[in-house]
Amino acid sequence: MDTKSETQSLQERLEELRRELNYHNYRYHVLDDPVISDYEYDRMMAELREIEAQHPEWITPDSPTQRTGGQPASRFQKVRHPHAILSLANAFDADGVRAWFERIRRVDDRVEHTDYVVEPKIDGLTVVLHYQNGVFVQGATRGDGVIGEDITANLRTVKAVPLRIPADGKGTPPGYLVVRGEVYMTIENFEALNKRLMEAGEKTYLNPRNTAAGSLRQLDPTITASRPLDLFVYSIVAADVEVPDTQWERLAYLRKLGFPTPPAELCPDLEKAITTCNIWAEKRNEIPFEADGIVIKVNDMRLQADLGVVGKDPRGAIAYKFPAQEVTTQLLDIRVNVGRTGVLTPYAVLEPVEIGGVIVKQATLHNFDYIKGKDIRVGDRVMVKRAGDVIPYVIGPIEGARTGEEQVYTPPQVCPACATPVQNIPGEVYWYCVNAACPAQLVRNLEHFVSRGAMDIVGLGIRIVEQLVAEGMVHDVADLYYLKREDLLSLEGFAEKKADNILQSIENSRSRPLERVITALGIMGVGEVTASDLARHFPDLDALAAATSEQLQSIDGIGPNIAEAIVDWFQNPRNRQLLEKLKAAGVWPRAQNNDRKPVGDSLAGMTFVVTGTLPTFSREEAKAFIQAHGGKVTDSVSKKTSYLVRGENPGSKLQKAQDLGVPVLDEAGLRALAEGKR
Numbered sequence: 001m002d003t004k005s006e007t008q009s010l011q012e013r014l015e016e017l018r019r020e021l022n023y024h025n026y027r028y029h030v031l032d033d034p035v036i037s038d039y040e041y042d043r044m045m046a047e048l049r050e051i052e053a054q055h056p057e058w059i060t061p062d063s064p065t066q067r068t069g070g071q072p073a074s075r076f077q078k079v080r081h082p083h084a085i086l087s088l089a090n091a092f093d094a095d096g097v098r099a100w101f102e103r104i105r106r107v108d109d110r111v112e113h114t115d116y117v118v119e120p121k122i123d124g125l126t127v128v129l130h131y132q133n134g135v136f137v138q139g140a141t142r143g144d145g146v147i148g149e150d151i152t153a154n155l156r157t158v159k160a161v162p163l164r165i166p167a168d169g170k171g172t173p174p175g176y177l178v179v180r181g182e183v184y185m186t187i188e189n190f191e192a193l194n195k196r197l198m199e200a201g202e203k204t205y206l207n208p209r210n211t212a213a214g215s216l217r218q219l220d221p222t223i224t225a226s227r228p229l230d231l232f233v234y235s236i237v238a239a240d241v242e243v244p245d246t247q248w249e250r251l252a253y254l255r256k257l258g259f260p261t262p263p264a265e266l267c268p269d270l271e272k273a274i275t276t277c278n279i280w281a282e283k284r285n286e287i288p289f290e291a292d293g294i295v296i297k298v299n300d301m302r303l304q305a306d307l308g309v310v311g312k313d314p315r316g317a318i319a320y321k322f323p324a325q326e327v328t329t330q331l332l333d334i335r336v337n338v339g340r341t342g343v344l345t346p347y348a349v350l351e352p353v354e355i356g357g358v359i360v361k362q363a364t365l366h367n368f369d370y371i372k373g374k375d376i377r378v379g380d381r382v383m384v385k386r387a388g389d390v391i392p393y394v395i396g397p398i399e400g401a402r403t404g405e406e407q408v409y410t411p412p413q414v415c416p417a418c419a420t421p422v423q424n425i426p427g428e429v430y431w432y433c434v435n436a437a438c439p440a441q442l443v444r445n446l447e448h449f450v451s452r453g454a455m456d457i458v459g460l461g462i463r464i465v466e467q468l469v470a471e472g473m474v475h476d477v478a479d480l481y482y483l484k485r486e487d488l489l490s491l492e493g494f495a496e497k498k499a500d501n502i503l504q505s506i507e508n509s510r511s512r513p514l515e516r517v518i519t520a521l522g523i524m525g526v527g528e529v530t531a532s533d534l535a536r537h538f539p540d541l542d543a544l545a546a547a548t549s550e551q552l553q554s555i556d557g558i559g560p561n562i563a564e565a566i567v568d569w570f571q572n573p574r575n576r577q578l579l580e581k582l583k584a585a586g587v588w589p590r591a592q593n594n595d596r597k598p599v600g601d602s603l604a605g606m607t608f609v610v611t612g613t614l615p616t617f618s619r620e621e622a623k624a625f626i627q628a629h630g631g632k633v634t635d636s637v638s639k640k641t642s643y644l645v646r647g648e649n650p651g652s653k654l655q656k657a658q659d660l661g662v663p664v665l666d667e668a669g670l671r672a673l674a675e676g677k678r
């Protein structure tokens with residue numbers, strides 16, 4: 001065989017793979033409409049990596065393999081922007097917007113006849129992306145608007161950033177194009193990331209914006225690569241080709257090149273634009289990312305340019321800010337909650353205050369270092385924020401409002417529930433109560449044990465749990481299975497029916513499957529997902545107890561921290577005793593689906609959400625059925641949901657699916673789809 005042509009065809013294959021991978025990345029991350037499975041994508045990526053391993057000289061920075069992040073930098077280089085990256089003036093209500101209109105009408109009366117584009121004001125980090133001959137060559141932060149920082153390596157790891165344009169490979173790219181956009185994190189991804197960090201015992205983030213900004217400004221791009229960042233591009237900063245002369249058409253042009261653009265509406269006049277803003281403001285908590293307002297832009301870009309700039313703000317656009325979800329109130333007290341694992345978390349008791357239609361009386365203070373770092377004192381007037389579904393938190397004190405009466409807070413030296421001296425791991429932010437018999441921990445443990453995702457003991461609420469602990473009737477979770485009717489009847493507020501119902505619920509829970517029992521044990525870092533992974537690998541709790549850290553780490557998704565936590569848990573003598581008691585009580589499931597192979601892949605690449613009561617499947621069964629056919633099940637409906645499966649009495653998920661145009665199936669439809677009959 002002629003080696004020259006062999007090399008040539010290998011190089012052609014390499015180019016083809018890069019083209020295909022870029023295209024499918026674009027279908028997935030920008031169009032939200034993949035046409036191949038993740039599996040096929042991974043196979044192509046593996047093939048490309050193999051060729052590049054044979055020919056490292058062929059690796060180019062725009063290769064899809066280079067998204068994973070390169071070498072850490074010691075600092076960021078400075079970059080001068082081709083044009084000033086301007087800011088935006090604000091309006092806080094409809095009259096503010098009308099006043100803006102009056103101001104710009106005096107500058108140029110053509111605005112009387114212009115239309116407007118309305119876009120969300122995305123609360124993320126502004127980025128400027130440079131493309132040369134269609135290749136992503138540089139990305140920068142906004143900086144002071146004139147000079148930013150070079151974060152190219154980090155931006156390459158963001159999947160929504162096209163490495164080549166046009167991303168569909170059709171047509172010729174501009175020789176030079178600079179665009180501006182916002183890197184952000186969806187609220188869902190933010191919450192999932194925080195949950196992951198928390199389960200791994202790491203420090204969590206405050207809000208999606210800080211997380212996105214912090215993730216992008218990491219000197220080590222592999223950290224950026226591990227963060228689920230997203231992008232919206234909304235303007236063209238410079239180009240060497242003619243670009244459309246309205247904002248509306250520019251958005252379409254950007255989309256065609258392969259950039260994700262924000263949701264937008266074209267409004268024929270200002271009043272229509274204001275109405276649109278008001279509608280969006282009302283629905284702001286349904287927007288899947290954080291937005292702090294709406295931007296109203298004069299659609300005619302030539303007119304926008306002619307209107308000029310005041311300071312750093314272009315006259316041709318205005319930010320209509322949403323009403324604040326931040327308010328000030330009095331910090332009445334700082335109290336400490338003892339968690340299931342003994343971790344102590346301080347929280348603020350507030351003078352009740354309304355934020356975004358909800359009365360807030362308590363807010364998180366994260367940890368003791370946070371209180372100290374922000375110098376938050378009892379009696380302070382504090383700024384409190386609530387955003388979307390995020391738990392309200394104290395942003396910080398208003399120092400100017402101090403009277404001198406405020407008290408500096410000293411963290412407790414002993415557990416507030418059991419008075420055992422608290423401990424911390426040097427260098428870590430968290431303090432713990434290490435008393436395994438601490439009643440506060442026991443209450444939290446029981447609460448977790450009986451919860452829906454765990455043993456699901458219906459009717460055993462927090463009040464009863466507290467009573468059982470206070471009366472000394474349970475000393476660990478296994479004691480629930482040894483409760484007698486007389487015990488319950490001796491408690492205040494218990495009549496026969498209530499006692500019998502609870503005993504029946506406890507009885508029913510004896511047959512919960514292995515993954516539920518693993519979840520219920522409350523091992524640090526082991527939530528429902530990890531528990532079901534474990535239940536697939538180990539036939540029962542004896543086998544899990546005998547597993548080594550290495551064996552545990554060989555399971556996908558289990559890292560060294562969680563593996564260690566599991567091993568530690570099973571080594572603890574108290575826990576061993578607890579397991580013996582559970583075994584003696586007959587709570588000792590064997591894996592039902594151990595080694596069960598998926599029955600098919602007809603639902604591969606699809607994501608499902610289930611709502612309402614299905615005629616024959618329980619929730620768990622529906623989930624298992626979908627997973628067995630290669631599909632995924634998630635809790636909330638988004639654009640990425642392939643199907644909503646609905647039963648009787650569906651919840652708000654149905655409305656959401658209809659709003660987003662997500663197709664809806666019933667149980668029969670699901671079965672038909674899995675059997676390939678649809």
Ligand code: IVH
Pocket residue numbers: 086087088119120121122123126181182234235262295314317319
């Ligand atoms: S337009 C001349 N549109 O908000 C164009 N900005 O205070 C001016 N932002 O950091 C910007 N979403 O980067 C525009 N849809 C959007 C935006 C947006 C977020 C950011 C912008 C700037 C800040 C202005």
